[in-house]
Amino acid sequence: AQSVTQLDSQVPVFEEAPVELRCNYSSSVSVYLFWYVQYPNQGLQLLLKYLSGSTLVKGINGFEAEFNKSQTSFHLRKPSVHISDTAEYFCAVSPDYKLSFGAGTTVTVRA
């Protein structure tokens, strides 16, 4: 079985400041890791994914994440956030058809 823990339920951050959202996973098999973003009253949009290869993954909107197998982590980072980054962020793991989501992290960007 696999599970995902998002270590921060809420992250307030000022505009143009950096942000890091933490995600740890547990799995007995090889996994594939994803970060999705959900803007208010919208569906989920894929930010980035790790399937194999380089452990530093770049995604859309200036986000990047680093896969760390020894620490079973997949933390998401952005060096400078905008007001428009205010959203819910979900980390997910998938060894098969079933995506297992973390509880989500609410990011609120303030001016």
Next chain:
Amino acid sequence: DTEVTQTPKHLVMGMTNKKSLKCEQHMGHRAMYWYKQKAKKPPELMFVYSYEKLSINESVPSRFSPECPNSSLLNLHLHALQPEDSALYLCASSPPGTSQETQYFGPGTRLLVL
């Protein structure tokens, strides 16, 4: 075309009504999914169709009935729902190939059961 579309955007129904949610994609994806998402919670998988056949049913009550008429279309038929079924219903699809393929989500249908 690189998106998953869902209709309607909003739906209000009584507990005795019958309604359907529709999901469509034209990306050639051969796996399609229904998720239920309650407020402030992550999506929960309900059903998976692979090559138009139901492959996963996550013990969903029979008042929810999925249907996959063709490779581009996925329906969710609703009957005799309960107020606790009020939620955002998300559809997703993924390309053919390995089961680890990325899932692409639609905007969802926000359902209110009165």
